Amino acid sequence: MLAPTTRKTLLAKVAVGDAPGWREFYDTYKGMVIAVARRRHSFSEPDLAGIIQNVMCAVYHEGRFAYDLARGIKFRTWFCRIVQNKINDFWREHYSRIKVLQEPTPRSSGDAVGGVAEEPEFPDDPFAAAWDTEWCRHLLVTALAQLRLEVEASTYHAFELVALQEKNVEDAAVTTGMTVPNVYVCKSRCMKKLTGIVRSLEKQEGRSDSPACKILPSPANKKMMASAVYAVPKPVSCLE
Numbered sequence: 722m723l724a725p726t727t728r729k730t731l732l733a734k735v736a737v738g739d740a741p742g743w744r745e746f747y748d749t750y751k752g753m754v755i756a757v758a759r760r761r762h763s764f765s766e767p768d769l770a771g772i773i774q775n776v777m778c779a780v781y782h783e784g785r786f787a788y789d790l791a792r793g794i795k796f797r798t799w800f801c802r803i804v805q806n807k808i809n810d811f812w813r814e815h816y817s818r819i820k821v822l823q824e825p826t827p828r829s830s831g832d833a834v835g836g837v838a839e840e841p842e843f844p845d846d847p848f849a850a851a852w853d854t855e856w857c858r859h860l861l862v863t864a865l866a867q868l869r870l871e872v873e874a875s876t877y878h879a880f881e882l883v884a885l886q887e888k889n890v891e892d893a894a895v896t897t898g899m900t901v902p903n904v905y906v907c908k909s910r911c912m913k914k915l916t917g918i919v920r921s922l923e924k925q926e927g928r929s930d931s932p933a934c935k936i937l938p939s940p941a942n943k944k945m946m947a948s949a950v951y952a953v954p955k956p957v958s959c960l961e
Contacts, residue, residue, distance in 0.1 A: 728925045732796060736786040747777060750800070753859045758808050760851040768811065775807040797856065805848050864918040871918075872911060879904045880911035 731749070734742025754776055755769050764772065780787055780803060788799055869877050875897060882893040883904060894901045 728796065728922075732786075732788065732790070735781070736788075738785075743781065746780075749863075750859075751777075753855050754804055756855045756858070757804060757848075757851050760855070761808055761848070762812055764811075768815065772807055772811050775811065776804055779803050779807060801852050801856075804852070808848075860919055860922050864915055864922060867918050868911060868915050871914060875899070876907045876911065879907035883908050884912065 731742060731746055735746050751773055754773060758764055758769060758772050780800070788796060790796070868880075872880075879893055879897050879899060882888040882896060883890055888896070890901050890904050893899075893904050897904065899907070
């Protein structure tokens with residue numbers, strides 16, 4: 722397994738049209754985009770595929786990487802705007818189509834049964850809250866992948882059992898063949914290293930107020946983070 726590319730290096734690769742760099746970019750951010758979209762609305766799988774395509778084609782627009790670091794805008798802020806706009810655009814377009822399809826055919830008697838279906842109100846839940854939650858999760862998933870590369874497999878396994886899967890220390894010791902004190906040591910070392918990795922990632926983003934380092938993710942997210950797998954539609958390419 723290769724070490725994750727630093728964000729600065731990855732953006733530089735995409736900027737020059739590097740195909741492997743674009744694939745890594747796609748694989749790095751596709752799951753987060755879909756997770757944010759699902760938090761906002763009940764999109765179908767085909768809808769999510771469309772949103773992903775719209776986002777990625779906006780990122781790589783007219784044969785070039787649309788992000789320009791020289792403009793002084795943080796990538797996180799720039800990417801957030803694109804994702805929000807594409808989700809909102811898709812939502813409006815989707816319900817506009819539904820409204821047209823549900824428009825009743827005029828009746829000669831003038832007594833139309835039913836009426837024009839009202840367009841659902843656009844949800845006003847703050848996009849920033851959903852984005853921040855998924856971005857912090859994205860940082861932690863990235864950090865866990867890096868942590869796995871920086872420690873022994875047995876050390877990470879012990880940490881994963883007690884910190885992510887919430888096994889008791891005694892069971893983790895039996896599973897790993899370690900003593901109970903050694904399991905505690907593995908957890909402590911990994912937590913310290915994980916915090917440092919996330920701090921470094923946050924520094925790349927130009928912010929240090931993220932809650933990512935303050936606590937481990939909620940129990941509902943730990944299983945997802947341990948596997949670092951998102952359910953995503955079939956990839957698309959905008960490089961042609």
